[in-house]
Amino acid sequence: MAVIASTVPEACSRAKRASRELVRAPTAAKDAALRGVAELLRERRDEVLEANAADVEAGREAGLEESLVDRLTLDPARVEAMAAGVLEIVALEDPVGEVIERRTLRSGIELTKLRVPLGVIAIVYEARPNVTVDAAALCLKSGNAAVLRGSSTAERSNAALAAIVAEAAAEAGLPEGTVELVSGGGRQELAELATQEETVDLLIPRGGEGLKAALKAVATVPVIYAAAGNCHVYVHGDADPEMARRIAVNAKVQRPGVCNAAETLLLAAAAAEVLPPIAAELRSAGVELVGDERAREAAPDAEIAPACDEDWDTEYLGLRMAVGVVDSLDEAIEHVNAHGTGHSEAIVTSSEAAADRFAAGVDAACVYVNASTRFTDGFEFGMGAEIGNSTQKLHARGPVGLRELTTTKYVGRGTGQVRE
Amino acid sequence: MAVIASTVPEACSRAKRASRELVRAPTAAKDAALRGVAELLRERRDEVLEANAADVEAGREAGLEESLVDRLTLDPARVEAMAAGVLEIVALEDPVGEVIERRTLRSGIELTKLRVPLGVIAIVYEARPNVTVDAAALCLKSGNAAVLRGSSTAERSNAALAAIVAEAAAEAGLPEGTVELVSGGGRQELAELATQEETVDLLIPRGGEGLKAALKAVATVPVIYAAAGNCHVYVHGDADPEMARRIAVNAKVQRPGVCNAAETLLLAAAAAEVLPPIAAELRSAGVELVGDERAREAAPDAEIAPACDEDWDTEYLGLRMAVGVVDSLDEAIEHVNAHGTGHSEAIVTSSEAAADRFAAGVDAACVYVNASTRFTDGFEFGMGAEIGNSTQKLHARGPVGLRELTTTKYVGRGTGQVRE
Numbered sequence: 001m002a003v004i005a006s007t008v009p010e011a012c013s014r015a016k017r018a019s020r021e022l023v024r025a026p027t028a029a030k031d032a033a034l035r036g037v038a039e040l041l042r043e044r045r046d047e048v049l050e051a052n053a054a055d056v057e058a059g060r061e062a063g064l065e066e067s068l069v070d071r072l073t074l075d076p077a078r079v080e081a082m083a084a085g086v087l088e089i090v091a092l093e094d095p096v097g098e099v100i101e102r103r104t105l106r107s108g109i110e111l112t113k114l115r116v117p118l119g120v121i122a123i124v125y126e127a128r129p130n131v132t133v134d135a136a137a138l139c140l141k142s143g144n145a146a147v148l149r150g151s152s153t154a155e156r157s158n159a160a161l162a163a164i165v166a167e168a169a170a171e172a173g174l175p176e177g178t179v180e181l182v183s184g185g186g187r188q189e190l191a192e193l194a195t196q197e198e199t200v201d202l203l204i205p206r207g208g209e210g211l212k213a214a215l216k217a218v219a220t221v222p223v224i225y226a227a228a229g230n231c232h233v234y235v236h237g238d239a240d241p242e243m244a245r246r247i248a249v250n251a252k253v254q255r256p257g258v259c260n261a262a263e264t265l266l267l268a269a270a271a272a273e274v275l276p277p278i279a280a281e282l283r284s285a286g287v288e289l290v291g292d293e294r295a296r297e298a299a300p301d302a303e304i305a306p307a308c309d310e311d312w313d314t315e316y317l318g319l320r321m322a323v324g325v326v327d328s329l330d331e332a333i334e335h336v337n338a339h340g341t342g343h344s345e346a347i348v349t350s351s352e353a354a355a356d357r358f359a360a361g362v363d364a365a366c367v368y369v370n371a372s373t374r375f376t377d378g379f380e381f382g383m384g385a386e387i388g389n390s391t392q393k394l395h396a397r398g399p400v401g402l403r404e405l406t407t408t409k410y411v412g413r414g415t416g417q418v419r420e
Numbered sequence: 421m422a423v424i425a426s427t428v429p430e431a432c433s434r435a436k437r438a439s440r441e442l443v444r445a446p447t448a449a450k451d452a453a454l455r456g457v458a459e460l461l462r463e464r465r466d467e468v469l470e471a472n473a474a475d476v477e478a479g480r481e482a483g484l485e486e487s488l489v490d491r492l493t494l495d496p497a498r499v500e501a502m503a504a505g506v507l508e509i510v511a512l513e514d515p516v517g518e519v520i521e522r523r524t525l526r527s528g529i530e531l532t533k534l535r536v537p538l539g540v541i542a543i544v545y546e547a548r549p550n551v552t553v554d555a556a557a558l559c560l561k562s563g564n565a566a567v568l569r570g571s572s573t574a575e576r577s578n579a580a581l582a583a584i585v586a587e588a589a590a591e592a593g594l595p596e597g598t599v600e601l602v603s604g605g606g607r608q609e610l611a612e613l614a615t616q617e618e619t620v621d622l623l624i625p626r627g628g629e630g631l632k633a634a635l636k637a638v639a640t641v642p643v644i645y646a647a648a649g650n651c652h653v654y655v656h657g658d659a660d661p662e663m664a665r666r667i668a669v670n671a672k673v674q675r676p677g678v679c680n681a682a683e684t685l686l687l688a689a690a691a692a693e694v695l696p697p698i699a700a701e702l703r704s705a706g707v708e709l710v711g712d713e714r715a716r717e718a719a720p721d722a723e724i725a726p727a728c729d730e731d732w733d734t735e736y737l738g739l740r741m742a743v744g745v746v747d748s749l750d751e752a753i754e755h756v757n758a759h760g761t762g763h764s765e766a767i768v769t770s771s772e773a774a775a776d777r778f779a780a781g782v783d784a785a786c787v788y789v790n791a792s793t794r795f796t797d798g799f800e801f802g803m804g805a806e807i808g809n810s811t812q813k814l815h816a817r818g819p820v821g822l823r824e825l826t827t828t829k830y831v832g833r834g835t836g837q838v839r840e
Contacts, residue, residue, distance in 0.1 A: 020757065020781065020783075023780060023781070023783075024780050024781070103802060105795070105800060105801065105802060106800075106802070107791070107795060107800065109788075109791050109795060111801060111802075118813050118814075119783065119813070201813055202813070202814065216640070220636070222812070222813070222814045224814075240836070243836040246836060246838055247836065247838060250838035250839060251838075254838070254839050254840075255839075337440065355833070359831045360443060360444050361440065361443070361444065363440075363443075363539065364829070365829065365830060366829070366830040366831075366832065367829065367830070367831050367832070368529075368831075368832045368833075368834065369831070369832070369833045369834065370833065370834045370835055370836055370837075371527070371529050371832055371833070371834030371835075371836070371837040371838075372837065372838045372839050374838070374839035375525070375527060375529060375832060375837070375839060376830075380525060380526075380527065380839075381525065381531060381830070382523060382525060382526070392642070393538050393539070393621055393622070393642070393827040394538075394622065394642045394644075394814060394815040394827065395814040395815040397827055397828050397829070397830075398828075398830050407813040407814065407817055408817050408818070409784070409785065409786070409787065409817070410785060410786040410787070410796075410801070410817075410818050411779045411786075411787050411788075411789070412786065412787070412788045412789070412791055412795060413775070413788075413789045413790065413791070414788065414789065414790045414791030415790055415791075416660070416663040416666060416667065416790055416791070417790070417791040417792060417795070418666055418667060418670035418671075418674070418791075418792045418794070419670060419674050419675075419792050419794035419795060419800070420674075
């Protein structure tokens with residue numbers, strides 16, 4: 001069974017119709033569909049790899065950058081990782097039907113607040129074809145129909161993968177339209193998808209700042225923007241120097257290209273003497289350092305270049321870090337709130353009072369005391385797979401997992417009550 | 421102490437600075453401020469009424485419609501109702517600091533998910549000056565700074581009321597900027613407020629469809645749109661006729677101008693014989709009826725006029741109701757999902773299976789079984805005061821009370837953990 005090629009409104013309408021049935025789909029049917037996806041991925045691995053090879057070849061011919069070719073390329077291990085990822089989602093608890101609150105109103109009505117699917121979720125993503133499977137699986141388990149819009153460079157790979165999901169869904173008795181794939185298209189098609197207010201309940205972009213900006217300009221459907229992370233590590237005056245070094249280095253170096261990596265190291269003036277060993281280790285890990293006057297003075301051997309204003313607001317996503325010295329905890333909190341993106345922020349301190357004040361005062365999705373910013377992650381948080389990280393304050397803040405792909409509904413059961 | 425008149429960006433910046441302190445404000449300080457508001461409202465009742473009389477006079481001179489003059493006009497009872505309303509908010513539980521989840525991660529980090537204030541909430545409202553106090557009180561109790569933008573027709577009343585809130589807040593030790601009032605201004609000022617992305621965390625419009633449309637066109641800050649309600653009562657084939665009559669009449673007639681009043685009555689073909697007595701009572705309550713062919717045949721004496729397509733999609737907010745007959749429960753669910761606005765929907769039935777299917781299949785914030793749609797309300801739901809009703813699916817769905825004016829924050833406490 002192939003996914004039917006169709007216009008954006010047609011695909012969204014089919015997904016909407018499917019979503020009306022999916023709200024009632026039993027967990028067993030959804031899990032059977034997911035197990036089917038994993039099986040078919042393994043059975044049809046060679047077909048998938050063939051489709052992918054054609055995409056890669058076409059991409060190379062069209063002069064696609066090597067880093068994008070790498071993201072696009074599948075191999076047996078990557079296909080197996082997709083199958084394993086889907087089976088992990090089977091093991092997660094179904095959020096649909098969870099009773100959030102239950103009470104008897106003064107009218108005698110029994111009121112229940114339940115978790116229910118959102119309806120139709122559109123996912124817009126760039127080169128990586130594995131998102132086709134990951135996103136569809138998360139939507140399916142949470143009872144949502146998915147409209148997937150990958151990039152045109154991954155067209156054949158995405159079609160092969162979406163066909164597998166659609167076939168497994170159909171075999172498990174789930175409705176046509178459970179998974180819809182719309183072709184890559186251009187900005188116009190993106191705008192069309194982002195304005196299907198009658199049918200699309202949520203749109204999640206997974207891509208760079210260009211994609212986000214394009215959506216911000218046109219979207220009328222609700223969007224959860226995956227987060228940019230300008231994250232900080234603040235070393236308080238009484239921090240354990242060894243812990244400060246370990247956390248600062250880990251937050252910057254362990255995987256510098258991701259949104260929960262740290263971009264700025266702040267030190268209390270009283271902790272400035274811990275900078276030289278930290279700076280030395282950062283430099284030996286290949287990190288280029290820029291800093292304010294006091295940071296440069298505190299570690300004269302570390303070759304810290306002068307920071308410009310922009311440095312404090314930049315998500316480097318690479319081996320570069322800004323270092324600043326502040327006079328007080330409040331100044332640190334102010335700096336983080338002024339320059340951070342509200343993603344993940346850390347303090348290293350042995351003072352409980354300082355920890356509490358930092359945790360309360362910093363306005364971010366995740367605040368860490370004596371731990372690396374790198375822990376912001378659905379798996380690390382015990383939520384299982386995530387579809388992104390939100391720095392928005394409404395609906396979902398932090399990792400976006402199965403629960404965050406649901407909404408709620410009040411059901412009131414009465415015996416004929418009317419309002420007086 | 422008066423509220424300082426200032427530009428929109430200035431007012432929002434002051435509110436943002438205040439919000440950084442308000443996140444840490446103890447419940448006792450917030451409650452003291454609210455009690456102060458109630459006291460000052462009583463002490464300065466005459467000043468408030470004088471300011472209001474000047475607004476009313478200016479409105480009359482400018483030819484303001486009589487219904488708007490009525491909304492604008494305060495009297496001693498209305499001022500007392502405001503004070504009493506504020507004291508009810510004192511009695512509500514402070515949502516800030518509530519622990520939503522707590523767990524130990526595999527890394528050993530103790531992770532807590534806490535409820536925290538959103539930050540700055542902008543409220544845009546029309547003639548009623550009581551919203552100045554109600555909205556400010558809800559924002560204050562939930563730890564948010566409020567930027568209020570009332571209509572220019574209520575300028576003097578709003579200034580007097582906002583000055584009372586600001587003075588009480590200052591006396592309780594809360595920061596300047598806790599409550600900011602920006603003058604009515606025009607559409608340009610509205611657009612300015614709706615695009616303060618750096619400072620405004622949420623905008624809530626309380627007004628008609630014109631205001632919503634104006635905001636939809638320009639807003640870049642997050643908005644919760646108060647709901648339009650095209651609500652239905654569906655009478656299933658096995659409904660108790662007397663209960664069906666009581667609920668249908670109550671849902672339509674008890675207060676027809678509000679969003680949870682019913683606009684359409686749907687009957688199963690098997691329940692068509694209950695229509696004549698219901699229609700008779702609706703008509704004697706002054707309700708004009710329109711209906712489809714089968715409804716008109718089922719109650720030939722009720723003078724049901726033919727309904728046009730538009731009737732099924734109209735929120736009358738008055739004494740008019742559309743009546744339709746459907747062949748099945750699924751057809752009823754489809755009709756509600758196609759024409760409803762996802763606000764409040766009711767089924768009257770003695771079948772538990774039908775009730776369950778309707779509750780699961782109807783895509784709405786609130787679904788009632790054997791009860792009137794009129795119960796969708798913060799007070800009736802035991803949440804206390806509400807700032808509106810959301811039919812959006814993200815963040816808040818249903819009554820928007822104190823909890824819905826908060827967001828969440830993860831705080832992870834470690835002992836030096838780094839990511840491997």
